[in-house]
Amino acid sequence: MSNFSPPPGTSDIFPEEISLWHRLEDVARKVFPLYGYREMRTPVFEYTEVFKRGLGDETEVVQKEMYTFEDRGGRSLTLRPEGTAGIMRSLAGTDVMNGNEKRVYYIGPMFRGERPAAGRRRQFHQIGAENAGRVSPELDAESIALLLQYLDELGIAGHKLLLNTRGSGEDRKPAEDSLRLYFADHVSGMCPDCKNRLERNVWRILDCKQPNCRVFIENVPDIAGLMGEPSRKYFEKVCNALSIMDIPFEVDSRLVRGLDYYVHTVFEVTHPGLGAQNAIAGGGRYEIFAPESRKPIVGVGFAAGLERLLMAQEALSVKPPLMENIPAVFLIGLGEKALNENLKLASLLRKAGISAIAEVEQRSIKASMRTANRLAAKFAVIRGEDEILKGTIILKNMADGSQSEITPENLLVNIR
Numbered sequence: 001m002s003n004f005s006p007p008p009g010t011s012d013i014f015p016e017e018i019s020l021w022h023r024l025e026d027v028a029r030k031v032f033p034l035y036g037y038r039e040m041r042t043p044v045f046e047y048t049e050v051f052k053r054g055l056g057d058e059t060e061v062v063q064k065e066m067y068t069f070e071d072r073g074g075r076s077l078t079l080r081p082e083g084t085a086g087i088m089r090s091l092a093g094t095d096v097m098n099g100n101e102k103r104v105y106y107i108g109p110m111f112r113g114e115r116p117a118a119g120r121r122r123q124f125h126q127i128g129a130e131n132a133g134r135v136s137p138e139l140d141a142e143s144i145a146l147l148l149q150y151l152d153e154l155g156i157a158g159h160k161l162l163l164n165t166r167g168s169g170e171d172r173k174p175a176e177d178s179l180r181l182y183f184a185d186h187v188s189g190m191c192p193d194c195k196n197r198l199e200r201n202v203w204r205i206l207d208c209k210q211p212n213c214r215v216f217i218e219n220v221p222d223i224a225g226l227m228g229e230p231s232r233k234y235f236e237k238v239c240n241a242l243s244i245m246d247i248p249f250e251v252d253s254r255l256v257r258g259l260d261y262y263v264h265t266v267f268e269v270t271h272p273g274l275g276a277q278n279a280i281a282g283g284g285r286y287e288i289f290a291p292e293s294r295k296p297i298v299g300v301g302f303a304a305g306l307e308r309l310l311m312a313q314e315a316l317s318v319k320p321p322l323m324e325n326i327p328a329v330f331l332i333g334l335g336e337k338a339l340n341e342n343l344k345l346a347s348l349l350r351k352a353g354i355s356a357i358a359e360v361e362q363r364s365i366k367a368s369m370r371t372a373n374r375l376a377a378k379f380a381v382i383r384g385e386d387e388i389l390k391g392t393i394i395l396k397n398m399a400d401g402s403q404s405e406i407t408p409e410n411l412l413v414n415i416r
């Protein structure tokens with residue numbers, strides 16, 4: 001560990017990279033409202049119960065990855081490992097409980113104590129969208145359409161949409177029984193967690209990452225056909241709606257996703273340019289219980305990992321236009337009066353919407369010009385005692401080196 005490094009699995013985002021992040025956010029703010037979604041913000045920490053009850057006690061995230069702490073009042077709080085449970089905690093008690101639809105999206109940091117690796121961070125960022133309150137296969141397909149339009153507008157091509165159904169309620173019982181029978185035969189060769197999962201929550205085995213368990217998971221019999229008819233019909237309608245919208249997908253009957261709130265549709269978008277952590281986004285339909293509520297909130301949504309979107313863009317050599325965040329004008333003054341006049345001029349420029357940096361110390365012209373070059377300023381304004389007496393300034397165009405003597409009042413017309 002160097003003294004200058006942030007904690008493992010976290011990163012600093014420097015000014016040189018920030019415009020890439022802004023673009024991910026700007027495109028979301030443009031595309032998501034086209035589907036009727038409005039931005040919402042919830043706290044980065046919640047009562048621990050929000051996640052334990054919301055995501056499911058048996059999930060890896062709840063069992064092994066949460067940053068949980070006690071506050072001074074003895075309350076158990078947790079840094080949010082994902083966005084959906086907090087949003088639903090906030091919407092529980094509103095009219096979404098009576099079937100009124102609410103479409104919201106969110107952007108922000110999430111926290112999971114995972115082993116850091118390429119694309120796997122302990123603080124990472126998600127953009128997510130939730131459509132809460134109503135159940136309909138067409139809404140599931142529309143949520144996927146939103147995600148794919150977002151990826152398209154970011155220039156992320158070559159991804160794959162994986163789709164599955166987890167069924168719902170009693171409907172999934174035959175599939176669950178069949179899974180249990182299959183894994184019961186192999187459990188002696190599987191990890192201790194999977195041995196527990198066999199009785200407590202057999203679906204979670206499908207999400208195990210241990211290599212010796214993966215061998216058995218890869219060979220699991222196709223259970224989709226064992227779902228009850230209502231769940232199968234629901235899934236057919238989702239597939240149909242996707243086809244109507246010309247959205248290609250691949251059914252992967254082993255896809256269960258890592259959170260326990262999913263029912264019916266689950267999906268993941270993967271990208272080949274990412275290596276082992278190849279999911280750029282995932283989501284599905286859910287039923288989430290907020291703490292103390294007896295009725296779940298229903299909804300469908302997804303979240304995309306911003307670090308992974310950037311990795312996909314890099315793999316595809318997508319070069320989003322960089323925002324102009326270099327100063328337009330660098331002001332240099334020789335003598336106290338000139339420095340003070342420059343302070344005034346810099347503030348006039350900024351009020352006119354032009355970025356300006358004024359050198360605040362008396363330094364040599366040469367040293368100041370070096371700074372102007374380092375900042376990549378477009379213009380330098382130089383004012384010495386002579387110019388103060390004459391009421392003028394020297395304007396230097398940094399690109400071609402040309403310079404002219406003008407009055408400060410004429411600066412705006414000369415640089416626009």
Ligand code: HAM
Pocket residue numbers: 081082083084112114119120121122124125126128129130258279280281282283284285286300301302303304305306307308
């Ligand atoms: P998730 O699949 O756990 O789903 O996360 C969504 C995306 O966040 C992943 O596909 C990945 O791109 C990114 N991600 C997850 N963990 C990490 C990590 N440790 N480092 C970097 N990126 C990561 C959810 O979080 C659900 N809340 C999605 C959802 C919304 N389902 C319904 N509504």
